[in-house]
Amino acid sequence: MPTFPIPIFVAVxxxxxxxxxxxxxxxxxxxxxxCAVCAVQALIISLVQHYGLGALRPLQPxxxxxxxxxxxxxxxxxxxxxxxxxxxxxxxxxxxxxLAALVLAPVGLDGxxxxxxxxxxxxxxxxxxxxxxxxxxxxxxxxKVPGRIWAAVGATLIGSALSDLAIIGAHGAGLPGWQPWIVxxxxxxxxxxxxxxxxxxxxxxxxxxxxEAAFYDDAAAEQDAQIMARLDVLLDETRLYxxxxxxxxxxxRRMGLPVKTLSAAINRTTSENVSRLINKRRINHACERLxxxxxxxxxxxxxxxxxxxxxxxEFVRVTGKPPSDWLSARG
Numbered sequence: 001m002p003t004f005p006i007p008i009f010v011a012v013x014x015x016x017x018x019x020x021x022x023x024x025x026x027x028x029x030x031x032x033x034x035c036a037v038c039a040v041q042a043l044i045i046s047l048v049q050h051y052g053l054g055a056l057r058p059l060q061p062x063x064x065x066x067x068x069x070x071x072x073x074x075x076x077x078x079x080x081x082x083x084x085x086x087x088x089x090x091x092x093x094x095x096x097x098x099l100a101a102l103v104l105a106p107v108g109l110d111g112x113x114x115x116x117x118x119x120x121x122x123x124x125x126x127x128x129x130x131x132x133x134x135x136x137x138x139x140x141x142x143x144k145v146p147g148r149i150w151a152a153v154g155a156t157l158i159g160s161a162l163s164d165l166a167i168i169g170a171h172g173a174g175l176p177g178w179q180p181w182i183v184x185x186x187x188x189x190x191x192x193x194x195x196x197x198x199x200x201x202x203x204x205x206x207x208x209x210x211x212e213a214a215f216y217d218d219a220a221a222e223q224d225a226q227i228m229a230r231l232d233v234l235l236d237e238t239r240l241y242x243x244x245x246x247x248x249x250x251x252x253r254r255m256g257l258p259v260k261t262l263s264a265a266i267n268r269t270t271s272e273n274v275s276r277l278i279n280k281r282r283i284n285h286a287c288e289r290l291x292x293x294x295x296x297x298x299x300x301x302x303x304x305x306x307x308x309x310x311x312x313x314e315f316v317r318v319t320g321k322p323p324s325d326w327l328s329a330r331g
Contacts, residue, residue: 014039065094068120124154
């Protein structure tokens with residue numbers, strides 16, 4: 001009876017996710033390439049392990065080695081800054097290392113590929129959790145969601161490394177029958193995480209950021225005060241906070257400042273990150289609309305929020321009450 005292995009099913013769905021990304025207008029190209037390569041990898045795994053096409057086996061570690069570097073580049077391109085080949089080409093060196101190992105030291109592949117996955121997974125986790133405003137290209141209304149998703153991607157890379165080690169261990173223990181189960185679980189996990197990433201709103205912008213180091217002293221405190229005064233004027237005059245597509249990067253460019261300079265000034269003067277500052281203005285605007293007679297739906301739609309859940313969460317944070325209770329308290 002014909003069978004349809006889980007890795008092939010995953011490959012088909014990942015291919016559709018790649019096509020979906022290529023059809024978007026936000027240039028999520030690196031993420032599309034990541035999904036496409038993961039689809040090819042799942043297909044190769046299935047053809048080798050379920051259909052006995054051993055001739056494709058040498059391709060398996062080569063395509064696998066593409067995945068960690070592509071995940072890193074997709075993270076950079078969608079959340080941090082534009083990716084350029086001149087700056088970022090070393091992240092595509094994984095397949096070259098694997099090919100060299102295939103020729104010079106094939107036994108080293110058992111450790112090399114898991115090391116690539118684990119190393120990039122750890123790097124993603126560190127990059128996400130290093131600072132509150134570490135994702136300057138993510139929409140401000142999405143809060144911590146982009147960071148959580150990319151952290152899940154990092155954890156998935158580490159999980160893939162562990163699955164490779166589990167397969168090696170299963171063969172060493174004389175349990176080769178475990179391999180299809182381990183592969184199925186790992187590929188399914190990859191599909192779930194990449195699907196979550198691809199289908200989540202607000203993660204795909206195209207501009208880059210300029211890093212800047214800063215030392216804080218009296219002069220820096222005065223500079224922060226000036227920046228905040230300029231920011232207040234900009235927000236009062238333009239009401240940029242009502243734009244649901246607003247990002248830290250876009251705000252910093254309107255200010256003519258590096259991302260980290262603006263972010264640090266907000267952090268130091270308000271003890272909050274830029275997302276909370278912008279959402280506070282959005283909630284104040286929503287309160288004005290509610291006070292003017294708008295219903296809750298109209299208020300959150302006109303105040304720069306993309307989802308009602310984000311609006312409700314921020315409304316409680318800023319006012320201490322859900323919107324319905326706030327309205328009741330006003331009589």
